[in-house]
Amino acid sequence: MIPAEFRYLFPSTVDEAVRMLADEGEDAKIIAGGQSLVPVLRMRLAAPTALIDIGGLTELTGVRDDGDSLLIGAMTTHYEVQRDHLIHDHALLLKLVTDTVADPQVRHRGTFGGSLCHADPAGDLLAPALALDAVMIIAGPGGRREVPAAEFFVDYFTTALAPDEILIDVRVPKYTGWGAHYEKLNRVAQAWSIVAVAAAVQVRGGTIEAARVGLTNVGSGPVRAVDVESALVGQPVSAIAEAALRASSGDGYKDNLARVLTGRALTAAVAG
Amino acid sequence: MHISVNVDGVTYADEVEPRLLLVHYLRERLGKTGTVVGCDTGNCGACTVHLDGHSVKSCQMFAVQANGHEITTIEGLARDGKLHPVQEAFRTNHALQCGFCTPGMIMQAIDLLADEPDPDDETVRKGLEGNLCRCTGYQNIVRAVQDAAQRMKPGAGPKIEQHSDEHVTAKQPVGGE
Numbered sequence: 001m002i003p004a005e006f007r008y009l010f011p012s013t014v015d016e017a018v019r020m021l022a023d024e025g026e027d028a029k030i031i032a033g034g035q036s037l038v039p040v041l042r043m044r045l046a047a048p049t050a051l052i053d054i055g056g057l058t059e060l061t062g063v064r065d066d067g068d069s070l071l072i073g074a075m076t077t078h079y080e081v082q083r084d085h086l087i088h089d090h091a092l093l094l095k096l097v098t099d100t101v102a103d104p105q106v107r108h109r110g111t112f113g114g115s116l117c118h119a120d121p122a123g124d125l126l127a128p129a130l131a132l133d134a135v136m137i138i139a140g141p142g143g144r145r146e147v148p149a150a151e152f153f154v155d156y157f158t159t160a161l162a163p164d165e166i167l168i169d170v171r172v173p174k175y176t177g178w179g180a181h182y183e184k185l186n187r188v189a190q191a192w193s194i195v196a197v198a199a200a201v202q203v204r205g206g207t208i209e210a211a212r213v214g215l216t217n218v219g220s221g222p223v224r225a226v227d228v229e230s231a232l233v234g235q236p237v238s239a240i241a242e243a244a245l246r247a248s249s250g251d252g253y254k255d256n257l258a259r260v261l262t263g264r265a266l267t268a269a270v271a272g
Numbered sequence: 273m274h275i276s277v278n279v280d281g282v283t284y285a286d287e288v289e290p291r292l293l294l295v296h297y298l299r300e301r302l303g304k305t306g307t308v309v310g311c312d313t314g315n316c317g318a319c320t321v322h323l324d325g326h327s328v329k330s331c332q333m334f335a336v337q338a339n340g341h342e343i344t345t346i347e348g349l350a351r352d353g354k355l356h357p358v359q360e361a362f363r364t365n366h367a368l369q370c371g372f373c374t375p376g377m378i379m380q381a382i383d384l385l386a387d388e389p390d391p392d393d394e395t396v397r398k399g400l401e402g403n404l405c406r407c408t409g410y411q412n413i414v415r416a417v418q419d420a421a422q423r424m425k426p427g428a429g430p431k432i433e434q435h436s437d438e439h440v441t442a443k444q445p446v447g448g449e
Contacts, residue, residue, distance in 0.1 A: 001312070008273055008290030008336050038332050039314050042293075051290065055337060079326070103402025104383065105317060108326045109333065189401045190315065 074113025127214030280348025
């Protein structure tokens with residue numbers, strides 16, 4: 001289908017994009033990689049009056065080292081995340097999750113920040129962002145503000161972003177040397193997860209010192225399996241099977257999937 | 273809106289509606305009907321073209337987003353009447369039945385071989401995950417891609433299909449590999 005008509009705007013700075021959003025009103029929409037938005041427009045599930053294309057904002061692209069954390073530009077593509085050495089060394093879980101997003105063509109256009117802002121509960125990047133304590137750095141008319149992932153994902157396809165705000169960077173603490181794995185259950189190529197589990201584990205001398213576990217598609221947003229995480233701290237690796245039973249989705253079928261996949265994800269993460 | 277796009281080595285300047293999809297621009301304005309529309313939902317990959325040397329689904333972006341960029345379609349691959357090695361490999365390995373998915377399969381296969389010059393069976397299948405063949409002729413497609421890899425050593429990259437004399441506009445991978 002053909003999308004409804006819209007005005008197309010192409011800002012060259014973040015501040016200009018923020019001004020355009022304010023000027024155009026709440027029926028304007030930011031387009032990043034467009035890999036979720038373009039299908040939505042074509043099916044006419046949305047008909048924004050204006051599209052503000054931030055594809056020209058090169059300042060939002062790339063990954064920077066910021067001491068104890070990484071700063072991932074919101075417009076960094078999945079393809080770039082997959083190949084970035086900082087992410088490989090300090091946030092391996094993000095690379096492994098991104099490897100499973102959609103398909104190669106989509107990963108060339110789709111962006112890290114765009115996926116987070118789209119906030120599809122079946123989207124793969126929400127659970128690791130939550131589990132890794134990512135912080136969203138947001139630009140708006142009043143300046144910059146920071147929102148932790150735990151407060152950013154509000155509901156189905158809904159974030160804490162105001163209509164006149166733009167996600168510009170994502171700060172992710174470094175998890176250097178942590179084992180990681182993303183266990184994703186889907187039935188066919190390029191399908192969304194039925195349930196998936198993102199796990200990162202720090203192991204020293206056979207003892208689990210810290211764990212992060214995030215669940216994809218078990219609710220209206222990503223879920224952090226805090227009970228699993230706390231049950232693992234200070235335990236030997238053999239405690240994983242027992243701890244995984246604490247994963248929960250509040251739904252019978254997915255409850256079982258959450259537990260089984262959590263066990264698999266943690267076991268694979270420990271194995272490195 | 274005014275755009276300027278290089279498609280298969282020729283620069284076009286056009287006035288387009290912002291809502292015009294890139295695939296419709298290629299087919300209906302430029303007559304590049306070698307790039308086909310398969311599913312209309314972003315799943316099938318039949319409309320795959322290269323944007324600055326990397327594969328994209330041309331039904332998943334607007335023509336205005338290609339402004340200032342370089343597009344290669346299936347029609348831009350052959351040189352002086354000689355097929356691209358991947359096209360040749362698809363022909364000799366009988367990697368098509370109805371042929372509708374073939375333009376997208378070939379464009380994605382070239383992209384895959386740029387990153388993975390000597391892919392095993394599993395790597396080819398993963399690399400073609402975004403392309404669907406409704407004839408389910410995948411076996412010969414995988415064979416063709418591996419055959420093409422042998423024909424193309426040391427590999428096909430954005431440089432091999434570059435038309436302009438300017439520097440390659442393709443994004444290079446940030447890290448290793």
